[in-house]
Amino acid sequence: MFRKNKSQELDLKxxxxxxxxRRKFLSGEAVFFSPKPMPAYYLKDDDTVASSxxxxxNDAYMDIGARCQGKAYxxxxxxxxxxxxxxxxxxxLIHAGFTYRGSFFEAFLKGFSEIDVVVYLFYAIFGGVVWFVTIKTSFDYxxxxxxxxxxxxxxxxxxxxxxxxxVIAPWEQIVSWVALSRGTTGTNVMTTYTFGMAIPTPDGKDYWLLRQPVYSVGEAQRKWETMRTYMDEPKKKWPRSRPFVKEDRAMFDAERKRIWSKFLKGPRKWVSFKFTDPADSYFTLFSYYFYHILACWKIPYMVSExxxxxxxxxxxxxxxEWSKPLPKEKWxxxxxxxxAQKAVIMKHFEAGGTLADFNQTKA
Incomplete structure (x- = not known):
């Protein structure tokens, strides 16, 4: 998420x-991709980036954002x-029914009435918290x-x-970087990686800042190249959109039918623990249905939709209006x-250099 007035750590303004x-800060250092927006690594003629x-x-614009992934889970x-x-x-309650002298129904009601109200209150609060988090994260998304x-x-x-x-800002003024932060757990030193991007505010006095944790420097480079290749490279090098499986009721129904059809075709075992393939045995199929019944069947997919x-x-x-294509003469x-800077850095890459040492060698 972008946040205002948070760029002081890297002293951007x-x-x-x-x-x-390369710029050091309190807990690590950052390597900048821009401005001006430079390639993060050597680009071959057939290099493309795939991103979910x-x-x-399209030919006019590209939208980058979060997918509604994992909501059903x-x-x-x-x-x-x-x-x-x-x-x-x-x-x-069932235990109370077996230990009470009288009819089971009477015992069940007695057990229900004798369980402390704190238990009921805890259950209601627990369920409320779960649904509060679910709804809040949906609105945050x-x-x-x-x-x-x-x-x-x-x-x-x-x-x-x-x-x-x-907010609309010039592409060449966008600031982007990958940051490496080091910390200690007491026994080990840990390194975390963050992709950052700062968009100038309309008054030019500050930045709106985006930080996203990434697994490695390579992932941060791919995020940057997804944006840069679209904006600055010919169409054959544009990024590709990775296939996205939408989590909805149609997907759930299709997957359930596929599993059931495969189970009917066999061969079928009585017991196996291959839970990645529910059709492998009676036990894994029962587990699949029990899991989804316990998870309230299609409700999670309705929430995802x-x-x-x-x-x-x-x-x-x-x-x-701003998003519409322009006549080519107005591009x-x-x-x-x-x-000029890109021509220099490409020669630098071809000679075996990296972005991190570009400043020290550029003409």
Missing amino acids: QKEPQAGE EILDI QVQLGHICINAVGLVVLLI ARQRPIRFHRQRREVCYYPDGSKTP WTDKLNKKPLPENIN EKPSEELL
Whole structure:
């Protein structure tokens, strides 16, 4: 998420960075990809980047944003926790029924009435917290509007911190980096990696800042190249959108039918522990159905569909107009400074150099 007035750690405004610069901060150091936006590594003619963050891409613009991925699993996990706690309470009531002298129904009601109200209150609060987190994360996701990169205008549009007012900034002024932070657990030294991007505010006095944890420097480079190759490279090098499996009821039904059809065809075992293939045995198929019943069947997928719809808000009319393709004669061109610097860094890469030592060798 972008946050305002958080760029002081890297001293972005007081000392504007350059592509290839290494800058130390309190817990580590950062290597900058821009400005001006430079390649993160050597690009071969057939090099392309695949990204699941590409929501839409065409000749005019590309949208980068979060997918509604994992929401169904989050709801399933929450329901399983709620129902597991409910089963514990039910077992207590059943135990009361077996230990009470009288009819089982009377014993069950007696056990229900004698269980302390704290247990009921805890169960209600626990269920409420689970659903509060579920709904809150859905609305948090909906507030994360995608970043739109307009290739022909060479501009970037973003809605900072869930604002309804878009910010448009020049592409070549975007600051981006990968940061390596080191910390200790007492016995081990740990390194964490963060991809960062800062978009200038309209008044030019500060930045809206994006930080995303990544697994490695390579992943940060791929994130950057997804944006840069679309904006600055010919179409044959544009990034590709990775296939995305939508978590909805249609997907659940199709998967369930596939598993059932495979199970009927056989061969079928009585017991196996290959839970990645529910059709492998009676036991794994029973486990598959028990899991989904405990997780409230299709409700998690309905929540996932609802969350996905929350994010599909209509764009303001001025941004719809801004997003339209331009006649080729009106396309903005890369600056002479960017083209000259890119030519130098490509020679630097061809000679075996890296982005991190570009500043020390550039002409």
